[in-house]
Amino acid sequence: MKFDLILRIAAKLLIPFTLLFGLYVQFHGDFGPGGGFQAGVIVAAVVILYAIIFGLETAKNVVPPIVVETMIPVGVLIYASVGVASMLLGGEYLNYSVLEHDPAHAQELGILLVELGVFVTVAGTMTAIFYTFAGRGR
Amino acid sequence: MVLLTLLAAITIGVVRARNLFAVVVLSSIYSFLMASVMIVLDAVDVAMTEASVGAGISTVLMLGVLYLTKVEEAVPAHTPVLPLIVAVVVAAALLYGTFDLPPFGIADTAVHSHVGPYYLSNSIEQTLVPNVVTSVLASYRGIDTLGETTVIFTAGIAVLLLLRGRRRDHSDSDEA
Incomplete structure (x- = not known):
């Protein structure tokens, strides 16, 4: 698909x-x-769209597999x-209330942080699985 | 009702189609319809997940698998009687199970009278997060979500190990 102008422009947009x-x-x-x-x-x-349109190798240059695989853990x-x-700040495990002075604000911060963790793992896993699947045929 | 009819039609299509490419596309459509059903039921978070994972990523992965294998489904080697019996028994068991579920939309069930109202009334006060789904997932049920993340982590590592190991064997046999 490397030379398909419409697809390339649409993907870039x-x-x-x-x-x-x-x-x-x-x-x-x-x-x-x-x-x-x-x-x-x-x-x-x-990342998968980029890899499909511009080729797997280009995508691996932009998002190296080592980065993707580190993201999972x-x-x-x-x-x-x-x-x-x-726990170190004196609360129970995953009780965010102690992370900041105001318990409610601390909850918000804790939710933001754990969502970040979920995001990193999911993005890494999905991309890594796609890389290995797509890399097998060649 | 329209959505459910379409879902049934697509399921029949998936069962009848022998071209696997068509099956992949049909199951992608199935996921999109399922996402629409979720939106009708006001479960926007689930709908989003269904649309992105079911219709997006898994379709791409299935197409990747098709690229590695044949597009036509193989003719089954044995009679479909045993699988049919298993399917009917499982379906009967599932239907029997649904008789114990409370009727749809009833307010005074265990789900709606236990911790649910507590989460709904205290979420904004305690976490400043207006989306209760997020606050339940990430805060009240934080350890469950940690477990889910660990499941994704484990699954990812397992798939990587399986696919990688196979490929190394290939290159070894090529050299030999």
């Missing part, structure tokens, strides 16, 4: 907006529908370390 939408879903998950899981899938879909680590942090 779509990719930044889809990425932005992914970030919106991630950080607006408190207010609207969405959250880490959905945002992770959307961002992974952007790092996300779980972010999530779990939020729990450990709240």
Whole structure:
């Protein structure tokens, strides 16, 4: 598909907006529908679209497989370390209320952080699975 | 009702189609319809997940698998009697199970009278998060979501190990 002009231009137009939408879903998950899981899938879909239109190797240059594969455990680590942090600050595991002075604000911060962890793991996993599947045929 | 009829029609199409490419496209359409059903039921978060995962990513992965295998479904080697019996028994068990569920939309069931109202009335006060789905998932039920993330992590690692290991074998046998 490398030489298909319409697809290339359409993809170039779509990719930044889809990425932005992914970030919106991630950080607006408190207010609207969405959250880490959905945002992770959307961002992974952007990478997959890029790989389909511009070729797997180009995509691997932009988003190297090593980064993608590191993202998988790092996300779980972010999530779990939020729990450990709240334990160190004197609360129960994953009780965010102790993370800041105001318990409600602390809850908001904790939710933001664990959603980030979910996002990193999901985006990494989806992209990594696609990379290995797409890389097998060649 | 229209959506459910379309869902049934697509299911029959998936069962009858022998071209796997058509099956993949049909199941993608099925996911989109399912997402519409979720929106009708006011479950926007689930609808979003269904549309992106079911219709988006898994369709792409299925097409990737088709690229590696044949497009036509193989003719089954044995009679479909045993699978048919298993399917009928499982369907009967599931239907029997639904008789115990409370009727749709009733307010005084266990789901709506236990912790649900507590979450609904305290979410904004305690977490400043207006989307109750998010606050339940990430805060009240934080450990469950940690478990889910770990499941995704484990699944990803397992798939990577399976596919990678196979490929290394291939290159070894090519060299030998």
